[in-house]
Amino acid sequence: MNLTATQEKSGFRPYPRQYETRARFAGHLNIFFRPIKPTDADLLREFFRSHSERTILYRYFTPLHDLPPELVQQFVNLDYHSDMAIVGMVPFEGRERMLCVGRYCRNPAANDAEIAITVHDQWQRHGIGTFLFKLLTRIARENGITGFTADVMADNHGMLRLIRKCVDNMESTLEAGVYHLWFALDNKTRAAQRHLKLGKKKASSFSDAFQRRD
Numbered sequence: 001m002n003l004t005a006t007q008e009k010s011g012f013r014p015y016p017r018q019y020e021t022r023a024r025f026a027g028h029l030n031i032f033f034r035p036i037k038p039t040d041a042d043l044l045r046e047f048f049r050s051h052s053e054r055t056i057l058y059r060y061f062t063p064l065h066d067l068p069p070e071l072v073q074q075f076v077n078l079d080y081h082s083d084m085a086i087v088g089m090v091p092f093e094g095r096e097r098m099l100c101v102g103r104y105c106r107n108p109a110a111n112d113a114e115i116a117i118t119v120h121d122q123w124q125r126h127g128i129g130t131f132l133f134k135l136l137t138r139i140a141r142e143n144g145i146t147g148f149t150a151d152v153m154a155d156n157h158g159m160l161r162l163i164r165k166c167v168d169n170m171e172s173t174l175e176a177g178v179y180h181l182w183f184a185l186d187n188k189t190r191a192a193q194r195h196l197k198l199g200k201k202k203a204s205s206f207s208d209a210f211q212r213r214d
């Protein structure tokens with residue numbers, strides 16, 4: 001990838017080919033995972049247009065009809081250090097199609113990052129979200145990110161279940177039907193987490209609330 005002077009100045013890094021990988025899932029699904037590229041704008045828009053209303057609401061918290069062009073550009077032009085997105089691609093009608101996106105965006109003030117994952121409606125509950133979550137966790141650690149945050153609607157059982165499966169210790173607050181979750185990615189921060197006092201009032205424990213639904 002050729003970097004422009006502006007990109008170099010602003011901390012953009014070369015396309016990280018080392019994060020390309022392939023995995024198999026139930027239903028003879030063989031997915032090629034790779035970091036998103038600036039040329040993915042059309043595929044990303046197409047992926048968004050395949051979403052159900054529920055998936056859009058869970059991901060964007062508002063009933064969006066389309067992705068605004070500025071947002072698409074923001075989503076495909078990443079510095080691959082503070083911001084990362086991994087897309088899952090499959091062959092489709094002689095070309096490629098996007099089946100999932102997992103991304104994180106670093107919050108420099110806290111050195112943690114907000115994570116969000118979307119899987120094509122037709123392919124949810126095949127283990128793809130879990131795979132993306134674990135891959136992003138590994139990449140974030142390598143890039144010095146010490147924790148993940150996630151905003152998850154209280155009735156989004158899929159994402160809550162996924163996180164609960166992958167994370168053993170987290171902080172949570174519930175506000176207006178949305179869980180704000182935070183969990184450490186490294187041992188040092190995990191230890192510090194035990195002493196952390198959240199500023200916000202803890203409405204209910206995420207683990208307790210979710211265990212009741214099992």
Ligand SMILES: CC(C)(COP(=O)(O)OP(=O)(O)OC[C@H]1O[C@@H](n2cnc3c(N)ncnc32)[C@H](O)[C@@H]1OP(=O)(O)O)[C@@H](O)C(=O)NCCC(=O)NCCS
Nearest residue numbers: 058117118119124125126127128129130157158159161162
């Ligand atoms: C949430 C989402 C990313 C999960 O991805 P996924 O590929 O479906 O998840 P997985 O198949 O890895 O499943 C993870 C766990 O959650 C469970 N799960 C998934 N969807 C579920 C649902 N709708 N209800 C209950 N459990 C669900 C799975 O059964 C699995 O648990 P198990 O291993 O004990 O069976 C996906 O459903 C999605 O894209 N949803 C819409 C967008 C969204 O909510 N994004 C999150 C924004 S923060």
